[in-house]
Amino acid sequence: MLDKTQKYLFQKKLEELKKIKGQHTELISLYIPPNRQISDVMAYLRDEYSQSSNIKSKQTRKNVLAAIESIMSRLRYLKRPPPNGIVFFVGTIYNGQPKMIAEVVEPPIPINTYLYRCDSEFYLKPLEEMIEDTDVYGLLLIDRRECTVGFLIGKRIEMAAYMTSRVPGKHGRGGQSQRRFERLTEIAAHEWFVKAGEKASKLFLEKKHLKGVLVGGPGPTKREFVNANYLDYRIKNKIIGIYDTGYTDEYGLRELVNAASDDIEELEIIRDKKLMKRFLNEIRKDSGLAIYGEEEVRKALEAGAVDTLLISDALNKYKVKIKCSNCGYEGELVTAKPEDIKCPKCGMPAEIIEKIDVVEEFASMAEQTSANFEIITRESEEGEILYRAFGGVAALLRYKMG
Numbered sequence: 001m002l003d004k005t006q007k008y009l010f011q012k013k014l015e016e017l018k019k020i021k022g023q024h025t026e027l028i029s030l031y032i033p034p035n036r037q038i039s040d041v042m043a044y045l046r047d048e049y050s051q052s053s054n055i056k057s058k059q060t061r062k063n064v065l066a067a068i069e070s071i072m073s074r075l076r077y078l079k080r081p082p083p084n085g086i087v088f089f090v091g092t093i094y095n096g097q098p099k100m101i102a103e104v105v106e107p108p109i110p111i112n113t114y115l116y117r118c119d120s121e122f123y124l125k126p127l128e129e130m131i132e133d134t135d136v137y138g139l140l141l142i143d144r145r146e147c148t149v150g151f152l153i154g155k156r157i158e159m160a161a162y163m164t165s166r167v168p169g170k171h172g173r174g175g176q177s178q179r180r181f182e183r184l185t186e187i188a189a190h191e192w193f194v195k196a197g198e199k200a201s202k203l204f205l206e207k208k209h210l211k212g213v214l215v216g217g218p219g220p221t222k223r224e225f226v227n228a229n230y231l232d233y234r235i236k237n238k239i240i241g242i243y244d245t246g247y248t249d250e251y252g253l254r255e256l257v258n259a260a261s262d263d264i265e266e267l268e269i270i271r272d273k274k275l276m277k278r279f280l281n282e283i284r285k286d287s288g289l290a291i292y293g294e295e296e297v298r299k300a301l302e303a304g305a306v307d308t309l310l311i312s313d314a315l316n317k318y319k320v321k322i323k324c325s326n327c328g329y330e331g332e333l334v335t336a337k338p339e340d341i342k343c344p345k346c347g348m349p350a351e352i353i354e355k356i357d358v359v360e361e362f363a364s365m366a367e368q369t370s371a372n373f374e375i376i377t378r379e380s381e382e383g384e385i386l387y388r389a390f391g392g393v394a395a396l397l398r399y400k401m402g
């Protein structure tokens, strides 16, 4: 099984890959299971290569062929796939300039099927499923205007659907037509709830490992909606709480989780909240047992003084070793954007020799001194505070440092 850090890093990698879009169907995903002969894969790719020579658009053809060539040249150095298999994501993206992306992923769990796909985005589903072993909660926000459906997967909040209604406001013009207006409004509301209920039920039923459903929204509508059976009975049975939220859009999802995590002990996010409350409390008391900031925390880790290390999952920093082919400079630096790195001496783009996620670095420092290590999600209010007010790195100490 994956430990926290591996899972975090793997997830982050998948999210990066998910954001990449090709201009045409020219991004290649290739999954090679551990028992597959490399020679078979090479034969398959040679075949794909000759077929791809028929692609009509000159640019797409050029990009697809270059991607296949790139994979083949890497495979030549491989005698057999690694123990869990290997996945290639290769293609050209346009960020002003065309740029070839070539990512090689060794999955944390063995791949069991061979798969080649050429599309305008990378195919990530088999890898995404590997980390979806965590509990999943369905999130539903509803009022007469809006409906948002989402998921809480582990500590991560994901939006799945957003809908708006055409139900008119409650107030008509008064007089004779008032009753008729109200009746029409109720019909429109009913239709809206049917539509929202069907959509939410469908999305929730499709999800594996759905442990429960949280419902939210302002006012009494959400309860009326639940009580009137607009949701599939299998989903209704999974409702574990109904909460007041100010919003029914994407922002409301976070509100809903925060509201629920105050009383649903089993939510993973609650651990984060408790730790952060402890941290904030120590800060308030000025006890010297809570510190923050990369430098401070690094020092405390080196001294073995850290009891629990708190790192924000939004901390997007890498420690890179670079080498400049222009002036010969070699050195280490920390950056949020390793892809744009320039030589600090001459300003030319520098080559990255080694890249470590700062989270990974902190995790291994914590391990060396047996400190607890927590990756704190930014999805909770307290997690947001860690990121915004404390720079994303903090620690609870075993003893006060001098």
Ligand SMILES: [Zn+2]
Binding pocket: 324, 325, 326, 327, 328, 329, 343, 344, 345, 346, 347, 348
């Ligand atoms: Zn240089």
